[in-house]
Amino acid sequence: MDFSDSPEEAAFRKEARAWLEDNVPSKEEFKGLDEVGQAKLWQKRKYDAGWACISWPKEFGGRGASPIENVIWNTEEAKYELPGAIFSIGQGMAAPTMMMWADDEAKARYLPKLASGEEVWCQLFSEPAGGSDLAALRTKAEKDGDEWVINGQKTWTSGAQYSDYGILVLRTDPSVPKHKGLTYFYIDMKAPGIEIKPIKQISGGANFNEVYFTDMRVSDSQRLGGEGQGWQVALTTLMNERASIGAGGGSVGVDSVFKLAQRVQIDGKPATQNAAVRARLADWYCQESGLKYTSWRALSALSRGETPGPENSIGKLVGASKAQDMASFAIDLQEMAGAIRDPKLSADAAMYQETFMAIPGLRIAGGTDEIMANIIAERVLGLPQDIRVDKGIPFSEIPTGA
Amino acid sequence: MDFSDSPEEAAFRKEARAWLEDNVPSKEEFKGLDEVGQAKLWQKRKYDAGWACISWPKEFGGRGASPIENVIWNTEEAKYELPGAIFSIGQGMAAPTMMMWADDEAKARYLPKLASGEEVWCQLFSEPAGGSDLAALRTKAEKDGDEWVINGQKTWTSGAQYSDYGILVLRTDPSVPKHKGLTYFYIDMKAPGIEIKPIKQISGGANFNEVYFTDMRVSDSQRLGGEGQGWQVALTTLMNERASIGAGGGSVGVDSVFKLAQRVQIDGKPATQNAAVRARLADWYCQESGLKYTSWRALSALSRGETPGPENSIGKLVGASKAQDMASFAIDLQEMAGAIRDPKLSADAAMYQETFMAIPGLRIAGGTDEIMANIIAERVLGLPQDIRVDKGIPFSEIPTGA
């Protein structure tokens, strides 16, 4: 593995850098637009110049760039503060699923608009009774001629309120074992029969929604994969989810906490001189560095044509807990004042307090720590699956505790 | 809960202290005796004066002392370096089992000699294929008239080589489910048909043995409990085992490591001034203190007539890992010299290195960390048992991987 650019990579980086320098929107261009508007403006600009979703094939609006080029681009783009999170589910999860399972007509219709940001997608998998047991979903679709009729409730849907389309898995046959009675669809989120309610989190934010379906109708042509093949299709989406969620934890990391520790005193000296503080920071630095180079290694593997494995689960498993502990530690460094959550009064605009309140979600969304550890144990190490009491039992007969 | 002696307790403490002062054997008295000889000398002296197994009823050689008095006695006796570990299994595990399950004749015959130290007992439960799954034992006993014929192998038997008697569980019916085909006996360890081989540990010591049975005969009168009731009897023994093994870790604790840190320098100052060292020591102190007062609380409960619960598992679960980490930490404090295991060259006579090599055994013997956590989860918190694939299946049909 080489940690410096090859001549071709350096040339690509230069090109990307130059384009960004000339094209990143100014504050004035963004003025008056909400988060969605800002994101769409920037995405369209990238699309028009061939810098959107650069690893996608050109026919779908991409650039056919290599994985390494993709990382170089992402690194360079990340040097600016730019909107774009609203596209991550559509481009990161829905698009790969469509590429693998949709027919050519659907691909031609939807993928370019996903790349250009003109259409935003969301994902509707989780349900109240599901949790880690995703396949235990109950929202049902019943066939009625060339259409399906959907009834039930999804939850934890990010961006449902501003999305144009959504991907979802539904129970089409409760009489067969859990994983076998599911079918996968994409739907128009603006169609009748859908009601969206925001879920307020303990951080005070509401990034997720509950989505209720009442006799909502969807054409059979919007089915991805065969009837009863929904779980298989969903796995395509999920493998991409874990790669795209990543470590999280925002800006709380060794860089920020180290700088905070320089400003805070212990025994009359900067906290960075305190051996206990140093030891903690050193351990976290090892984790950050290890995660960074692990993702580079996964990338090298990718560029050698290997498929990235569930090794990516490491990022989420380690990163979320680390961010929680670091936020807690940064709060402690401030002593009593660490409790203050007012951005005007608290260090770094209350970033540590905000992270502390938001992070419990990151240890859960997209698979809990416990599920991640299971994935590593089973799929990487090849250890046996947990004993399954629901195996082979018709879905309708599985114990639920309810 | 009160942490000071009541007047009665103070009087008892004074009496115990005075007796110890007058009767603890001098080095010269011990001279020329091996560990077993020394232990027997001291035990007999206590017994003759009414200070052996003081919480036992007087009829069995005890003193009928209260739990609090027992702790006071143990605390006072522990102030001297005295032998006695060879009796802990007999007095701590075999005796309570005999008290509950043996007939009066057997109690009268065996308990006083257990108290006086004239007879040493061992426990033979574990088997090579068993491990945490104790009830999976295979050593069999077949009935032949008024006798049973034993064939098979036990392992991890402490003190088999110097024991007079042993308690053991045997499979008397492999055609019924695992826990139901067991029967409990006590045997004469000097009888024919027994072969004892020491097991060398990674520490270099050999505290355990393998014990082989070849057509060994035992009278049916030495059965404790009914045929097939062996598991129930074994539970009596095991509940007492967990209480008697305790935390372990010998002398490696905050006291010793703090003193070591005073003698070792970091950046030209005693390591006790290093904030990272202080933080680690503080955490361990909290654990030590917490364990100490938890056992006092269990004791208070005992003195109020309540049965001590599996809360004692905490001691072993926390204590063994803590001792391992502290030994490792103390080695690190010495830097390169920490690797030296020569008692003449290494700090505190290589106590940290010896503990480091011995401690992996303590995290396993008497129930692994994982089993202790299960016990707490199931018996204290009431969480469901692990899914059991061997439940209700005849023992001979349970998968073994072999």
Add this chain to the structure above:
Amino acid sequence: MLREQAQGFLADNCPPAVVRAVLEGDHEYDEGLWKKIIEMGWTATVIPEEFGGLGLSFLELSVIAEELGRVVAPVPFSSSVYLATEALKLAGSVEQKEKWLPKLATGEVIGTLAMSEGAGRPDAGNIKCEESDGTLTGTKIPVPDAGIAGLSIVLAKSGEGASLYLVEMAQGSKVAVTPVTTLDPTRGHGQIEFDGAQAQLLGEAGQGMRLLEKLLDQAAVLFAWEQVGGAQAALEQAKGYAMERFAFGRPIGSYQAIKHKLANMYVKNTLARSNCYYGAWALSTGADELPLAAATSRVSAIQAYYFASKENIQTHGGMGFTWEFDCQFYYRRAKLLSVNIGSEAMWQDRLIDAYEQNVA
């Protein structure tokens, strides 16, 4: 007896809805609950009878603290009882005690301790709040219950070094309070600006840090009991959910990952509780071991509550971080209590200081 009484009282008067109302509303505490607590005599627990109190011991107060912690009570109990009242008992002159203790006992006045001046540990070398000629000038932030307190005990410096001062809050523009948002809105906090406020010396001049240390040692035990109570409640909530919630056809509490997580909570809680018993004994008997016992209680209680509160959310999965679930109460309170009288790191350091003293 007292415990059952306290539990019954709080079950009736401080159900989760009361906590939630303060969390979601504009009030800094639940006034109704506070009034009833006063009626129960809890604020008077350890005030001597001669000053209008009940003259009970810290053992009784520990029981109350644990129960208040268990229900995450939104009241200024710790500020008024563990800190302001004790500061007066510790260092007040007879006049000062006669004037204030009866009012604190009856709850006529809420007291608090104004110590922090922003990020970091306050000490004689870095505090800026200054007394001169009986008046005080400077800013304290954050101060728990600043907006509802009638009396504050203030750490400030003067010619003789750091000292404690008694300051009546009702002094017009000389004592200005601004509310401050914290991680735990169920407990009010504020910033106090003293601008030439009348201040009376409490205890000997220049002895502020010594008094504060003594005061915090005492308070550490009582805070630790609140933390242990909260940690226990978080464990119970997690356990309840783990038994009810099914995944893959069986309760999630039957998976070892969850079982061992809850077993770990239980272990940490039990060790912390045992340390707290010892702390309460040392506190109630005035034993020399108090500094060590207090730091031990405090460090282990901080660790236990942080662990229990975050892993309770984790056990709940997605539900755990929704606003409508109560898991957040423990998570917020755990963090607030962990910094409110000095962080884990500060108390680890104090623990070893005390240990060194005991060894020497």
Add this chain to the structure above:
Amino acid sequence: MLREQAQGFLADNCPPAVVRAVLEGDHEYDEGLWKKIIEMGWTATVIPEEFGGLGLSFLELSVIAEELGRVVAPVPFSSSVYLATEALKLAGSVEQKEKWLPKLATGEVIGTLAMSEGAGRPDAGNIKCEESDGTLTGTKIPVPDAGIAGLSIVLAKSGEGASLYLVEMAQGSKVAVTPVTTLDPTRGHGQIEFDGAQAQLLGEAGQGMRLLEKLLDQAAVLFAWEQVGGAQAALEQAKGYAMERFAFGRPIGSYQAIKHKLANMYVKNTLARSNCYYGAWALSTGADELPLAAATSRVSAIQAYYFASKENIQTHGGMGFTWEFDCQFYYRRAKLLSVNIGSEAMWQDRLIDAYEQNVA
């Protein structure tokens, strides 16, 4: 290519029986294996061709280090190659290099570094070993491979401060070696007493600590690779046992307690390995980031190996701590390597030093 070759070679020449023979015997290393390693040219890997070496890079040496670590090889490779050889390359005069490097390359001489003088971190302020007029007096303990080394690089003080010295070991009573028992008898250690031994300055006088730091930065990456190799082997052993061993009618590897334990091992090993890749890159390119990359590799590798080696034993249950099982190899070696060029705590401190330098 190199990796497959190394694995094949070590599978043939360093099976567990070879390690066990040294553990249980009187030898300080396996001489047969060592000779074959020399024949493979491994000792010559990073020695320039002009001095009889192969002139390969640290990337190749990293691969060899990992594979030697994986099989817990009982040979003086680290002392002679990472330390003595590199010290000469770093600070030796042309004459010194010409004299010693070819001998180290061909294995004619085993080299070592004599740094420690007993408990604690050696530094300019506390070392007692002293040079004066070209002779050295003092005691070094423990010194890896002291009993088999022909050459030692010694940290000692003189009028100009701490310096490094080259000392030939064959000097009769002037250089006396006594064997020292350590936690890991598969690697020989000794005490060296220098009594007026001939010593030659290596590098500039008074620059001993600076040189040593540079040398240890380099060695840290290679030690870390050995540790990662060992940690990986421990994980594989644990996994193999967890699949084979049944409890309660199913493999113990199907219990979450064991699954998650092994997943944690995998996570720690993977992060350490990734850091080591970066460390190897920094080492091979002479990048400015070497101090930071080295400390990061070292700290994470120490933690990964300690965890993997102790939890491998734990996974094995009773078998794990018997002498006849090989789990002990990793446990012993993990601890030895964790202190041999400075402890986790020392490297955490160096990591933050380096981080501060990079930030500044």
